[in-house]
Amino acid sequence: MRVIPSDERVIDENEVFAAFDYTYPGLEKVGNALEEKDTDKAKQLLVDYFRTRENVKHFYDYRGLPLKKISENEIPFSFQASLGLSEPIKQFALYAGNKLMDNIYVMPGSNRGQVDLGPNLENEIHYDFYKDQKKCHRGTLSIFSRGQFFEYLAFLYHETGDKAVVAKYSQLLDFFFEKYPLVVEDFSISAGHLQYSEDRDVMNLSWLGFVYVEMLYCQITYELDYHQVFELIKHLWFVVIQLRRYDEDTYRPYNHHFFERGISPFFFGVMFPEIPDFVAMKQRGVQTSLRHIKEDLNLEGGYNELSIAYWYGAAIAEMLYRLVTIAKINNEELLDEDAFIRIDKTFSLFSYLVTTGSKLPSIGDNAGPLINPILQLASVMTENKECIALYNYRTGISKELPNLVKYYANDKTGFALARSSCDKKANGFIMSAKVNCGISGHNHMDMLSLIIRLRGVLFASEPYAGRLYHSVKMKSIQRGYMYNMDSHNTVLCYGEAIQPWQKYANRFGVYRPDSPITEFSEYEKGMYISAYHYGYTFCSHTRKVLFCDNGSMLVRDEVNRGDRLEENHIQRWNFEPGVVLTKLSSNAVLLTKDAVKYLWVWDNASNINIFKQSEILLDWFTEEEIGYTLDVSFTGLVQNSSKSQMLVILNTLMLDVSDTVNYDLTDLISKSSEIGSAIATKDAYDKLWKI
Incomplete structure (x- = not known):
């Protein structure tokens, strides 16, 4: 194989022509033109070949006239613009395409972040891998370099037939080829990055190749002068040939x-x-x-x-x-x-x-x-x-x-879950319980964390992960917080996460401790699950959950060797924005959202603290976008006594009271202990169902 070119600024068109097999059916005329040294004719014939070839199939094909609108029924993941998909792909692409006509680049995803490229495209997006990591997130260039904005214009042109869109496409192709050429700096066969002075990794380069292929299956490309289409083919070849390095x-x-x-x-x-x-x-x-x-x-x-x-x-x-x-x-x-x-x-x-x-x-x-x-x-x-x-x-x-x-538990897949149904009023939970997580940059320290839904309304969740992941910079407290236990719905033994946030703030990789499932029982309209983890190494956390289809739950948290230190254990809950928390007593809180009322009662809480983590989150969320956090403290130490309990227990009773006016908190606190102590039995399930 020939030497792989390393500088996109100086691609030799003869190398591109030499890459093709001119004995392949349909390419004979291109080969003849090259033999006659008529490279201009060869370019035109090669473009014509790609405009009409049928030897391979793509996910879709919008070549040819009359112009066809891109169907709303296309699989959205056929397009790079589906990244972070949060709405119909066509709806987003048309919106982003119209913005791009004014030189405003819209990032794919729910936040629709925008960059004004300027009247003359003078506001270029760049990122130096070595110098800029502490300044800002790499995501804008990372995604921009994949070229999905070309798809926006394809959607728009095929929808409207407006030739001004073709002109913008032509302008942006020239702009991208000139301002974002790849210059290989790492030639090793194990390279993840090809270039560092401009943050260009192999994955994003491959995605760019996918987009270039997509554009060869859209008629907007063949509305360009054939010389420019050949440039697209030339750059496509350069991108893909880089993969031969590996x-x-x-x-x-x-x-x-x-x-x-x-x-x-x-x-x-x-x-x-x-x-x-x-x-x-x-x-x-x-x-x-x-x-x-x-x-x-x-x-x-x-x-x-x-x-x-x-x-x-x-x-x-x-x-x-x-x-x-x-x-x-x-x-x-x-x-x-x-x-x-x-x-x-x-x-x-x-x-x-x-x-x-x-x-x-x-x-x-x-x-x-x-x-x-x-x-x-x-x-x-x-x-x-x-x-x-x-x-x-x-x-x-x-x-x-x-x-x-309806009920499922498997620590090889990572979930224990229950759902009453899949209709709009469904009750359910998902608990993170996995062994052998592997080497991953995307795990969190979320052992035994719970996601809880009542009457279709999401209450306890991880509401900040999406925006923080795409926005925060390396070494920031927000990045460390996102990965650490504090941002999840689990127990912080002795009031602290296993590791401080700084350990997760820089780069990727969480070696998540195993959280094996030890018990699982199904009932007619409910289930019971128990799982644990030894992540702390000097104590253990076991979480047992009893669920009924009617929305009633009992969560029993056990900290074994929970009396070694004086600090309280904390049961941490992060709630969706809009969930209102009302403290009813020292052992009860009423959660309300969208007319759904959820009563939570504890049998052994030493303190309940309702607050917002605004200090950490306000740089990235408005006050209205920040939900409440609930910390429930519990301890194994007996006040004014030298006695202690090695196994420290907190039972949490959760009841749907949306249609209930009166409830006896004292009685419910007693029942939470009673049911919790027998949580693994059918009798406990029967009692929980009847409350």
């Missing part, structure tokens, strides 16, 4: 490696059978991808990191979808039976996590992903029956409530 790279268990060394080589090898250097990557892509699927996804359907957004939003929707689907529509051999089963089971697990609402809650890095588009993916990738039934119910295709898995 032919001999060793395997690493990261989703970046999966995408850069597995998915991308396979995709480009399939999509460009005319380019031998790309085809040569295909088999390596298959081997690397299969190994990742079998090591990243276990036979229970679990993933090797506990982040719903990166599991389903990134690994499945953004990455694996492209791999599996491009193979499927082009009849390429890829998945064996084992790999297929693992993917199908992870889709089944996704269906278990769904209660109501448009998104899953945040667990781990980033905000939870949209539900329906991923259910839709399951029908395309594995035809998963549980996801199809749930999608049909949620979208109104079917009025019949699907036969649900």
